[in-house]
Amino acid sequence: MVDRMKDPDSKPAHLERRVFLKSLLAGSALLLLENTGIDRIAQAFAQESPWTSIPPFQPQHPPGLGFPQSVAAGDPTASGAILWTRIDPSIQTGLAATQVDSSLIQWLDGETPPPDSIVSAINNGTFVLLEIANSPDFKKPILRGYTPIWKDYDQVVKVDVDGKLPPRSLYYYRFITQTGHVSPTGRFKTLVPAGQDLSSTRFAYISCQDFSSGYFPVLNYLAEEELDFVVHLGDYIYESVGKSIYQDPLPDRKITVPSGESKAFTIEDYRTLYRTYRTDPDLRRLHENHAMVSIWDDHEFANDSYYPAVAPDDNTASNPVRRQVANRVWYEYTPARVTFDPKKEFAESLCIYRTLRIGNLCELILTDQRLYRSSHACGSGTLDRYFTKGCTAVNDPKQSMLGIHSGQKEWFLNRLTTSKAQWKIWANEVQFTPLKLLGRWMNLDAWDGFAGERLDIIRTLKKNHVKNLITITGDLHTFEASLIKEDFKKDADRKAVGVEFMVGSVTSSNVLDLVTQIFTKSQSLSNPLPLEVIEKITQVDKEMAQQVKAIKEEKHKGITELSSSHPLLKKLFENLISLIRLENPWIKLFNSSTHGYCILELSPAKATWTAYSVSDIRKKSGTKKTLLFQCEVPKDKAKIRILHK
Ligand SMILES: [Fe+2]
Structure with missing residues (x-):
């Protein structure tokens, strides 16, 4: 069991500070270069890849092709989020592994070059390139890394970039395969660090x-x-x-x-x-x-x-x-x-x-x-x-x-x-x-x-x-x-x-849908309460039982096309809801x-x-x-x- 009693934000302080300062420094250096108008140098700086001879994968196809489930971000923190995608196996198959191993991610700003085995795995296309930028054109990525496609986890990619980004900012991200397939662009916001003041x-x-x-x-x-x-x-x-x-x-x-x-x-x-x-x-x-x-x-x-x-x-x-x-x-x-x-x-x-x-x-x-x-x-x-x-x-x-x-x-x-x-x-x-x-x-x-x-x-x-x-x-x-x-x-x-x-x-059925389903018999399996329960309630309450009878008779005569807006059905539903309101006074809105x-x-x-x-x-x-x-x-x-x- 994961130890959840410890501080949920804890992580080795030296590591967090080092990574954070690094990304902050890279950001300020870029800003300085931009402000002096030397945009070309800023770009070269951003795209520099110190440890590898592998040129960053480049988009060669329209965005989305090969990424049938698009992208997703989750669990944002003040310095990152989990980023997710899935690669169509007909485009590229990933690494076989019994367990997802986050240490295999190779950041392009990493200080030590990866072993040859990783370099060859990247070259073989079992990794994708993750790019994060402040704007959706990705002209100046602020963070890039090669990360595995997890073949035994249905070809998904999962990366935690917590600790890598400055807080309170909007980021854009995408994935690129070795074949040049590029995902749709996603975005997420980093939060305000725990304990710091914020207005909303x-x-x-x-x-x-x-x-x-x-x-x-x-x-x-x-x-x-x-x-x-x-x-x-x-x-x-x-x-x-x-x-x-x-x-x-x-x-x-x-x-x-x-x-x-x-x-x-x-x-x-x-x-x-x-x-x-x-x-x-x-x-x-x-x-x-x-x-x-x-x-x-x-x-x-x-x-x-x-x-x-x-x-x-x-x-x-x-x-x-x-x-x-x-x-x-x-x-x-x-x-x-x-x-x-x-x-x-x-x-x-x-x-x-x-x-x-x-x-x-x-x-x-x-x-x-x-x-x-x-x-x-x-x-x-x-x-x-x-x-x-x-x-x-x-x-x-x-x-x-x-x-x-x-x-x-x-x-x-x-x-x-x-x-x-x-x-x-x-x-x-x-x-x-x-x-x-x-x-x-x-x-x-x-x-x-x-x-x-x-x-x-x-x-x-x-x-x-x-x-x-x-x-x-x-x-x-x-x-x-x-x-x-x-x-x-x-x-x-x-x-x-x-x-x-x-x-x-x-979308799942609400109580009005359920009341309608008593008569149409078009039972949805996403009901919050089983249909037989709503039927039972209408049998126990005399007034509701009479209303049900009236609707059934009308339906039997072929007079009515039943929908949730039918007046008799609406009345039955309202009756049910007023009873709920009456018996549960702690519920102020329903x-x-x-x-x-x-x-x-x-x-x-x-x-x-x-x-x-x-x-x-x-x-x-x-x-x-x-x-x-x-x-x-x-x-x-x-x-x-x-x-x-
Ligand atoms: Fe549900």
């Missing part, structure tokens, strides 16, 4: 992007935003590709996995999903424009999964081989600062919980709520997990979301209570605040199924006087703004200890009829949360973006001031 930071977050359920206009709008980075809260892929009798995928968005199954099981199945998702032009554009900070939820492996590698919808027995494959492919395709050790078993092979600091303003604490979590407290049946009366086991101290033996809970509480950053932003996959309907728990796969651990976290926050905690959440395909309290029923709003802001999905993204802007005085909605995800073009909600949280107060609803 602005980042977005998203979750739940089922490729087959819709197009990604949400990501297209998000790509256009001015941001420091984007957080992905999970369900980046859906393991389920469905069968036509169950699912209603868009005709041009159907995915078939090599095993021929309705879900991903093999390494090639999972790779096919990531490869296919990354061919989407909007997702590619998002990655090209912003660095992404990613965690997973369940669908990167399997629905409602838990330790030890159990996918309860498929089999209640552990399947460590499938989980390890899912871990590996997530690692291959995600530009995250984590290592993967294939020799270790699935719970140890990688560790995705980690933290990211932005000046003195923000510590983003990212947790893993799937790899180590306990099984469902009250049983594994659908109606034990959803719309259930619950059981006392949810309060059992052994019932853990973060894992009893993973070390994550101790690490998490330590970060929350010792962080020196003003805002503690918790990237949390599933709903933290309770969600009840008709006196039952809506979803024990979320924190309601781990109520004892939730209370423990809240009490730790109170005991340590932790202020300015904001939880950002995905999973439910719903926008929510809620207050976190020790006693949700009895405590007044002024006793809140933090705030939860949930983002709706990019919308489950649209898709979109959220932006969090932090300043020393306040946090501003903005939710955007996108009109129609089943249309390829002509969609509209609208402001859905906006709220402020003043500093030191767990309060939601609604500005727009």
Whole structure:
């Protein structure tokens, strides 16, 4: 297990200082030369390659050819980011290796020449050239290096340039193969060093992007935003590709996995999903424009999964081989600062919980709520997990979301209570605040199924006087703004200890989609709640049952073409939503009829949360973006001031 208790920013100080000063000096020297007008000399300086006779690879083809999944940046720091691409194996095959080895990267400003074996590997084309520049024309690259293509990791390239670049700046990057194929250009921003003052930071977050359920206009709008980075809260892929009798995928968005199954099981199945998702032009554009900070939820492996590698919808027995494959492919395709050790078993092979600091303003604490979590407290049946009366086991101290033996809970509480950053932003996959309907728990796969651990976290926050905690959440395909309290029923709003802001999905079905699906029977497998649960709710509530009957009768007479805008259906949905609002007064804003993204802007005085909605995800073009909600949280107060609803 990676030791996460130490300072997350720690690295050998002499090394960081040396590399940092070097890049800074190179930058100032270039600036000096430019200012004196000797541009030609500046260029020669920038392109000088002191250790090698290998001339830098040059672009010879139109950008993008040979890079079907484009580029991506992730986990930005004050001095770099992880940079990623994948090379089409028909263009070039890379190095065979059991493990990705970052020491093989050969920086062109390196002081010692590489051994002959590396020089010949570069000459053989198993390496690519990475270029980073301050402008997209790459006339004056500020950092260049040869880095391997990882053949056994599906031909991806992963480079960590942390420690190499000055802070608070925008950088452009691209990859060039020995054959002259050049990737699309990506860009990312370096952050403000931990502890330093800054006036604001602005980042977005998203979750739940089922490729087959819709197009990604949400990501297209998000790509256009001015941001420091984007957080992905999970369900980046859906393991389920469905069968036509169950699912209603868009005709041009159907995915078939090599095993021929309705879900991903093999390494090639999972790779096919990531490869296919990354061919989407909007997702590619998002990655090209912003660095992404990613965690997973369940669908990167399997629905409602838990330790030890159990996918309860498929089999209640552990399947460590499938989980390890899912871990590996997530690692291959995600530009995250984590290592993967294939020799270790699935719970140890990688560790995705980690933290990211932005000046003195923000510590983003990212947790893993799937790899180590306990099984469902009250049983594994659908109606034990959803719309259930619950059981006392949810309060059992052994019932853990973060894992009893993973070390994550101790690490998490330590970060929350010792962080020196003003805002503690918790990237949390599933709903933290309770969600009840008709006196039952809506979803024990979320924190309601781990109520004892939730209370423990809240009490730790109170005991340590932790202020300015904001939880950002995905999973439910719903926008929510809620207050976190020790006693949700009895405590007044002024006793809140933090705030939860949930983002709706990019495409995956929301509650309105589910209500519609009761009648159309076009069940999507990316539903946040199983369809039978929504049917059950309408049977339990008399008024809703009558509404369902009326719609069925009308449909039976052939009068109606059912869509989510049908008045009877709208009424049924509104009835359901008003009940949710009534029974969960800590939820101040709730919308489950649209898709979109959220932006969090932090300043020393306040946090501003903005939710955007996108009109129609089943249309390829002509969609509209609208402001859905906006709220402020003043500093030191767990309060939601609604500005727009
Ligand atoms: Fe989801």
